[in-house]
Amino acid sequence: MKIQPSCLLLIVDYNLSRIDDVAHMAHYARERYGAGTVLIRPAPxxxxxxxxDHVIDLDPLADGFVEAALERLARFSGRLRAGIVFSDNAVQSGAELLERLDLAVDCASLAAGAFSKHEYRVAEHRTREILEAQGVMVPDYAQAESVDDLQRFCADHPDGFVVKPSCEGNNRGVVVVRDGDSLDAAFSEVAPYLHGGVICEAFIPYAREFSFDGIGALSFITEKVSATGRYPVEVAQILPSRLEAHEQRTLVRAGRAANLLVGQCDGPFHNEIKLSDDGLxxxxxxxxxxxxxxxxxWLARWAYGIDLFHTWIDSVFGSAPPAQLPEPERFAAAVMLGVAQDRLFSPQDVRVGAKPLDDAIAATARALGLRDGALQARGFEWLAAERRFVHAIAxxxxxxxxxAIVTLESGDGDIRDVVATLRAQWPAALDAACETRAAA
Incomplete structure (x- = not known):
């Protein structure tokens, strides 16, 4: 018979495939605080x-979510000691729920800006003069419901603009529109997201992109590598980022300003930011x-030796995060890997015993002249088990x-070269691992 813990941690939803992170935090809460876990999640x-320990089937985007959750949580009265909100969909309703439960959480009323890109731009424009005085560009924006809306925005922004869903993650539906591109084609790509809102944004003329990450007062900056062209998808994240002091100050100002606008104070944050060439x-x-x-x-764990998921749980149980990270021990990167040509693919296509990542890493080390052991694979996962069609140009x-998660020892080259070379070597390694079945 399972022994019921005396206190409970409440987790409100989680993003996409982050169930391993949920398991990691639930295990730590039990080991460190003797706390069981209650998870609220649609279709668990x-x-x-x-x-x-307990799972409640509720959708944080549904009308009446907070009242329904309070009713379902009533049986745990007196046992809920801490809570976290772990998804974009729950960022506002989950914060409202924790406030109603009198559990520590960042401001619920401002949280909409961290879910809706439209709401965030509205908040930015309310404080535009203040932000621009801090070196933060505030792009023009407009809601779009038709091709005519795109045409009007295009007339005012002939150098290009971006069309994207207001409330979608993972770069889904994001289209860059440049002079001469078909507005009908661009609109057709975002049409599936009209129910949640679509916006046009003025093109941000900065090539480099980073994220301002952390929890509470603890922050660090991650370097983002994106594809160029029509679909600016993320292809890698790198820690630590290589920045001059003035570039870091600029990113911190922008990141902290964004946190203020969306009500972040003590909880986690991940703000995606572009930086000008001069870093100002x-x-x-x-x-x-x-x-x-x-x-x-997880990259932070490999680079700095700190488990931020543990830090988050400690913070909601009352322990403040450290003020800063230790010096980095090595470079770490998360790298997205694709296919050489448009094709149907499932992990079952890979021959038993084949190790395409090991092969690609070995080829990368040879190409860059790295010493033995300098480049290591630290993690790998197939992103979907089912057979599906995959575009070569993501x-x-x-x-x-x-x-894949890889690390590079300090002084053994440039991690950015590793990312580019690994992504170039991977498709051939994957094809070789699938050779027999692909031919069939």
């Missing part, structure tokens, strides 16, 4: 039920009030088949 899986100006692509995706908190993160 059997694995979730095994990980958590920045623009916020979007803010998030949750841990970074693409394994960035349109969003669904057009990648795998995610």
């Amino acid at each position: 899986s059997e694995r979730v039920a095994r990980i958590c 100006r920045a623009a916020v692509v979007e803010p998030n009030r949750r841990p970074a995706g693409m394994k960035i908190w 349109r969003d993160n669904a057009d990648f088949v795998a995610l």
Whole structure:
């Protein structure tokens, strides 16, 4: 018979495939604080039920979510000691729920800006003069419901603009529109997201992109590598970022300003920011009030030797995060891996015993002249088990088949060269591992 813990941690939803992070935090809460876990999640899986002591099937985007959750949580009265909100969908309603439960959480009333890109731009424009005085560019924006709306915005922004869903993550539906591009084609790509809102944004003329990550007062900056062209999808994240002091100051100002606008104070954040070539100006692509995706908190563990998921749990149980990270021990990168040509793919296509990542890493080390052991694989996962069609030129993160975490020892080259070379070597390694079945 399972012994019921005396206190409970409440987790409100989680993003996409982050169930391993939920398991990691639930285990730590039990080991460190003797706390069981209650998870609120729409259509929870059997694995979730095994990980958590109690599971409640509710959608944080549904009308009446807070009242329904309070009713379902009533049986745990007096046992809920801490709570976290772990998804974009729950960022506002989850914060409202924790406030109603009198549990520590960042401001609920400002949280909409961390979910809706439209709401964030509205908040930016209310404080535009203040932000621009801090070197933060505030791009023009407009809601779009038709091709005519795109045409009007295009007339005012002939150098290009971006069309994207207001409330979608993972770069889904983001289209860069440049002079001469078809507005009808651009609108057709965002049409599936009209129910949640679509916006046009003036093109941010800065090539470099970073994220301002952390929890509470603890922060660090992650370097983001994106594809060029029509679909600016993320292809890698790198820690630590290589920045001059003035560039870091610019990014911190922009990141902290975004946190103020969305009500972040003590909880986690992941703000995506572009930086000018001279490092003196920045623009916020979007803010998030949750841990970074693409394994960035795991990269921090490899680079700095600190487990930020443990830090988050400690913080909601009353222990403040450290003021700063230790010096980095090595470089770490999360790298998205795709296919050589448009094709149907599933991990079952890979021959038993084949190790395409090891092969690609070995080829990368040879190409860059790295010493033995300098480049290491620290994690690998196939992104989907089912057979699906994958584009060779990724349109969003669904057009990648795998995610790898690699580390490079300090002084053994440039991690950015490793990322580029690994992504170039991977498709051939994958094809070789699938050779027999691909031919069939």
